[in-house]
Amino acid sequence: MIIEFLKHLTIPSPSRLKEIGYLKELLAIQSRYNRCTQHWQQHVETTKQQIVESARTCKQHRKVALMGTGLLLDIPVQELSQMFAEVLLIDIIHVPEVEKYCRQFANVRCVHHDVTEMVNQLYELGTMKGKGGLPTHAVQPTYLLDDSEIDLVVSVNIMSQLPIMPQLYLERTCGFKESDFRGFNSSMVQQHLEYLRKFNASVLLITDVHRHLLDATGKIVDTENVIEHISLPKQRHEWKWDIAPRPEEYREWDVVHVVQSIPLREQAEETV
Numbered sequence: 001m002i003i004e005f006l007k008h009l010t011i012p013s014p015s016r017l018k019e020i021g022y023l024k025e026l027l028a029i030q031s032r033y034n035r036c037t038q039h040w041q042q043h044v045e046t047t048k049q050q051i052v053e054s055a056r057t058c059k060q061h062r063k064v065a066l067m068g069t070g071l072l073l074d075i076p077v078q079e080l081s082q083m084f085a086e087v088l089l090i091d092i093i094h095v096p097e098v099e100k101y102c103r104q105f106a107n108v109r110c111v112h113h114d115v116t117e118m119v120n121q122l123y124e125l126g127t128m129k130g131k132g133g134l135p136t137h138a139v140q141p142t143y144l145l146d147d148s149e150i151d152l153v154v155s156v157n158i159m160s161q162l163p164i165m166p167q168l169y170l171e172r173t174c175g176f177k178e179s180d181f182r183g184f185n186s187s188m189v190q191q192h193l194e195y196l197r198k199f200n201a202s203v204l205l206i207t208d209v210h211r212h213l214l215d216a217t218g219k220i221v222d223t224e225n226v227i228e229h230i231s232l233p234k235q236r237h238e239w240k241w242d243i244a245p246r247p248e249e250y251r252e253w254d255v256v257h258v259v260q261s262i263p264l265r266e267q268a269e270e271t272v
């Protein structure tokens, strides 16, 4: 806790992102990973394998863009740097350790970017105490859609996360309630899906779809759909992520997420 607090103070990051809570969340993921490394290992390795499988089937290997790269726990950076001419690691926040690690690869670049293209607007809404109200719909992102050299795009365990930090921030600053966000949050997730579909490249979506609570006997006692109202194409592969074994989040229950890898486009169309 103290180490997380000190890191939060000293890691350079735009103050609005710290206020919304992105850095705190990333540091919390790091701490949980350190506590649950063994439980997370299968998920982390399977995610990497799925990314490499899609990379292998690309016809060309000019640029790969990965969204939600965070701490690079589930990103096969070295393999991708050998396979592609350029690797773009996109996240709203990159911690210094990640940037330092990436500097050893001449063709890997950490890109600070908000993939919803709405976070600044939502931050401003918070500073105005919610005056004007929550937007009814999320915007359609456009970043990199005009880059014809991209051969592979991967959304890595980020889609269900996109609305979470803005929602918690706006609940804190504006007094909005959880129920106020239902339509808007689904719209933000849907826009991410539409955005991915617009790339003229191979596109792989890796996302959690369900969250289970399990009792000590392994019986599922509760299930939540983490991307409600979103219809997804058939997955190529599905696996379980032991995200919070007892007593990480609950004393009496394990939390397990079901994760899918879904190719949204199999391969880039030939360039002439």
Ligand SMILES: C[S@@+](CC[C@H](N)C(=O)[O-])C[C@H]1O[C@@H](n2cnc3c(N)ncnc32)[C@H](O)[C@@H]1O
Residues within 6 Å of the ligand: 022, 026, 029, 067, 068, 069, 070, 071, 072, 073, 074, 075, 090, 091, 092, 093, 113, 114, 115, 116, 117, 119, 156, 157, 158, 161, 162
């Ligand atoms: C659950 S983590 C994904 C795990 C990550 N691949 C790793 O190995 O650490 C979700 C990531 O999404 C990023 N993120 C959340 N909202 C974002 C946004 N609007 N734009 C870009 N990145 C965002 C977070 O900073 C975090 O790194």
